[in-house]
Amino acid sequence: MTTADSPHRADGWTAAVRQRLGLGRLLPLGGPADGAWIAERAAAAVLRDASTGSGAVLGVLRIAPGDTPDTDGTPPGDPVPGPPSALPHGPLRIEAGFSATARRPLTATADALRxxxxxxxxxxxxxxxxxxxxRVTGLLEEEPGPAARTADEHHAAEPDGPAGAAAAGVPGVVSLTRVLGSPVQKEAGHVRVELSTAGDHRALDVARAVRGAVSAAVEGDPAVSVLVTAVVDRN
Structure with missing residues (x-):
């Protein structure tokens, strides 16, 4: 049966899917015991910002699972449940194309960029x-100037409940976010918190602190995982 608001519901679902896909891969931060992940889009923005001054202009940039296998040939396990479709913890590989001038050897520019x-x-x-x-994808006539960083969309959400309040109070947390759903997701024995971090704080350190704060604030000693959906420059 068709209802009057069906198109609006369809539009909302489509927007949610596009928003989720826009995050890219959900990449592991730290090791398996850290229970933390970051959206590829957020990580790539930080890496692009860091490339300024290397003499290169980044093109397409992707972050993928590395080729280094675990010691016994099996993927590393994650003791803390991650977000849906998140990559398991293990080494990663950065793949990128770049343009540069030929005023210095391209190998030197690649080394500086790497x-x-x-x-x-x-x-x-x-x-x-x-x-x-x-990989070199183009040659520039002039040295590149500083690139302006695009502001991240971090879909701020108000903290709700003890877990949300505890997470929002951790230094380096800009706000809770709602990209994959509610900013705090609770299941049996597990709490997942979604948030944005400040660019002047290491994302993994913030996630670790959030896990500790949420674990202390929620009864039952739940497993806590953190998803960083954006890294925000507050300057």
Whole structure:
């Protein structure tokens, strides 16, 4: 049966799907015991920002599971349930194309870019990256200037309940978010919190602190996982 508001419901569902797909892969932060993930879109924005000054202009950038297998040949397990379709914890690979001038060897530019990406992945995010695959996609006539960073859409949500209040009070949390649903999802023995972090805080460190705060605020000692959907520059 068709109802008067069916088109509106369809539009809302379509928008939700597009929003979810816009996150890209849900990438593991830290190790299996950290129970933290970050949206590929959020991670890529930080990496692009970090590439400024390397002499390269990034093109397409993807972050994928690495080729390094676990020691026994099986994927690493996650003791804490992750978000739906999230990648399991394990090494990652950054794949990117870039343009640069020929005023210095392209290999030197690639080395500088690789170092910038690895440093940002580790120090600003907490991603475990074991490989950076770069390819030259174009030549520039002039040295690139500083790139303006696009503001992240972080879909702020008001904290609700003890878990939400505890998470929102952690330093480095900009806001709770609602991209995959409610900002706090509760299941039997498990709480998942979705949020955005500040660009001047390492995402993994914030996620760890949130897990501790939520675990202390919720009765029953639940397993807590965190999904970072955006990294926000507050300057």
């Amino acid at each position: 170092e910038a990406l690895l440093t940002a992945a580790s120090r600003r995010l907490g991603l475990v990256v074991d490989e950076v695959d770069l």
